[in-house]
Amino acid sequence: MAWTRDQMAERAAKELQDGFYVNLGIGIPTLVSNYIPDGMTVQLQSENGMLGMGPFPYEGEEDPDLINAGKQTITALPTTSYFSSSDSFGMIRGGHINLSILGAMQVAQNGDLANWMIPGKMVKGMGGAMDLVAGVKKVVVVMEHVAKNKDGSESAKLLKSCDLPLTGTQVVDMVITDLGVFTIDKHGEGGMTLVELADGVTEGEIKAKTEGAFAVALR
Amino acid sequence: MAWTRDQMAERAAKELQDGFYVNLGIGIPTLVSNYIPDGMTVQLQSENGMLGMGPFPYEGEEDPDLINAGKQTITALPTTSYFSSSDSFGMIRGGHINLSILGAMQVAQNGDLANWMIPGKMVKGMGGAMDLVAGVKKVVVVMEHVAKNKDGSESAKLLKSCDLPLTGTQVVDMVITDLGVFTIDKHGEGGMTLVELADGVTEGEIKAKTEGAFAVALR
């Protein structure tokens, strides 16, 4: 029984701490904000120039001047502040954001990350992803453990080294997949370690579906 | 009959143009704002973070939060905007200020400027002078033609090369002294040219009091 998308988001939410400033990517990371524990204060940053992102607006109350980095209409909170893109990325690059949770195509055992382009396919651009992974203190990737190919086969996404063009080198601290949780010693020699299993998932299953080397230290 | 301080300021004011953004140093340059022609709009920048500097306040209306770069109490205008020191010097270094008028200890015939320290004396610091001369489009120096020494002798201030520590290299476009006006081709090979004489001053007098080489092209 692998984790659902919501269970992955719930697990990622455990990395939040009171007072954290957090940037969430699109997809599963966005769901993390549904699992902020009661009584915990977390401010969400949107890299297009906002701190203190509120929920989606009620129908009819959308403001075209108030969007998130995914270009979705959102709302403000009493704590909200707006700023320019250069100030926003100064905040990101300067290490002021505590946590970034984002998706990935591939992660290597040394923390390398690929999530912005596939050679031969239309490239849309990296947006703010390269700045986020280079600048944010802790980077957590949430992704499916393996990629499903068109022919029905599966490809590993946790690799010895990424073969897709990189978003950043040695940037990922933790990977949460539908099968379990890994930590990565991105600046040291510690490599990748499997620290948690999803309910009903075995080490053997993970071993079979992971190309990158990892130690096991379940907690 | 050399020019008075006010006449020097009046001459410097002829370098103003409608719509100019201008930074004025302390001393004679400050007086320039008394000679802005009627109908001409000039905005004064103060490098501590203000554009659109108004006159000194009426007695009793001083605001400790509103000072110029000389730490003097001033007032605002309807056009005023405030900004941080980094934004202020971004404006200066980025070439957005049209004209800087400032004092000098020495100017060399190639446009080198010295106005911030005398070896052996207490050094107070360069403040914003190095940024202003490096960044502002046109730099006009207003100064006495010679320095009066304690023993009553005189030293030239317009030199072949400055012997005091420099504020900037090849930065001065024009020098206005009590004896006349010089232009300097700071980026080219044109050197220094005497273009105006103060009333009653002769080329001979200027020649005698100027160490730097200069052409003469009175207009």
Next chain:
Amino acid sequence: MKKVHPDPKAALDGLLHDGMTIMAGGFGLCGIPDELIAAIQASGVKDLTVISNNAGVDGVGLGKLLETRQIRKMISSYVGENKEFARQYLGGELEIEFNPQGTLAERIRAGGAGIPAFYTKTGYGTQVAEGKETKEFDGHHYVMERGLFADLAIVHAYQGDTEGNLIYRKTARNFNPMMATAAKVTVAQVEHLVQPGELDADFIHTPGIFIKRIIHVPVREKQIEQRTTRKRKDAAPAAAGGGAV
């Protein structure tokens, strides 16, 4: 010095020439100088290099200039919402230089602030660092990036006075303030044009020195790219995260 012009065409008069570089503010369709873009389209100027975080959507914003093939090259961070863009790009008609969004913002800020180059961790060891100088500081590796400066910048603001002082609204601020500083000439379109003194001097985002020309654009329906809402019955507010990747 009259900065106020009657309409977009007049505000751009004499500023446009083939092959020029134009910065255009906005993030997605939020805070884009749409009326000025429309006037650039109408002018027929071509072979443009356009610096803008995104490329609009089909027929809207910079999408207009793509439709008429006036753009030769884009410098952007993300261009995913535009079919015509994809077609021209894949057909080799359009050149694109991708910059990480923060690097793009900083390059523009640097260009306006007289900084010819700076170092950033962003992109080190990736494709975007290829061919660029790198340098180590305190044991970390950085890429050198150059400042950007354009012939013309066009920006959108909420309020502006006749002196050119600007105030932006909410996330429509984005790239507009830096771009306003980083061009030979910057033209602003504002929703509300007021007299000097009507804007609070402490809260001006872009000082008038950066704005050479300004036009008032009538307030109209602004476009929304991704209309996302929650139902009023929702007990727990839904999330609103969502970055570009």
Next chain:
Amino acid sequence: MKKVHPDPKAALDGLLHDGMTIMAGGFGLCGIPDELIAAIQASGVKDLTVISNNAGVDGVGLGKLLETRQIRKMISSYVGENKEFARQYLGGELEIEFNPQGTLAERIRAGGAGIPAFYTKTGYGTQVAEGKETKEFDGHHYVMERGLFADLAIVHAYQGDTEGNLIYRKTARNFNPMMATAAKVTVAQVEHLVQPGELDADFIHTPGIFIKRIIHVPVREKQIEQRTTRKRKDAAPAAAGGGAV
């Protein structure tokens, strides 16, 4: 996360240690975090490196820390108004690193924004460029300057909310916003402490993310360094120029 502390001493608790680097906002005596400086003096912490545009005047602002010889080194652009400073400097008790004002501001901004180094024209060919790398871009020469980052930054703001969002007033803004971003911990003193939502989100100068601790300081008489006025009978307004040199 409680950011609000009852007084300057509590706000600095656990943050001070001998030999540390402290950034202090303000220009002259305008916008200086005087109550926090007084608490640092009272703490007795010493061998400080202080980054601040000026060094206060005798007995006021950073002048307090000079009196008690708690400062080992200053990084400043201008220190002309302080006799005790001159005495210690000439006596070799105090080290000073002069930075051009704009370079100082930019170094602090860079440190807070993750930029380890940048290039500037300022000071090329002068003493301040000695020993620094230089580089040519497009035919012009530039000096490489490093970002600055402190152990602690202390800033003064006009308004602040309990989340740490700050608004500065007039020219009391100066170095405070950059310094707020460029330290491991930033402590703010504010004249008016309000609840979140009371400040307009469009006009916040320093987002709360940068402020770890905040204190309310009672409004008191602020000091003026150069009281300059004009008489009411003046027909033509007098000038008010005046830079640092």
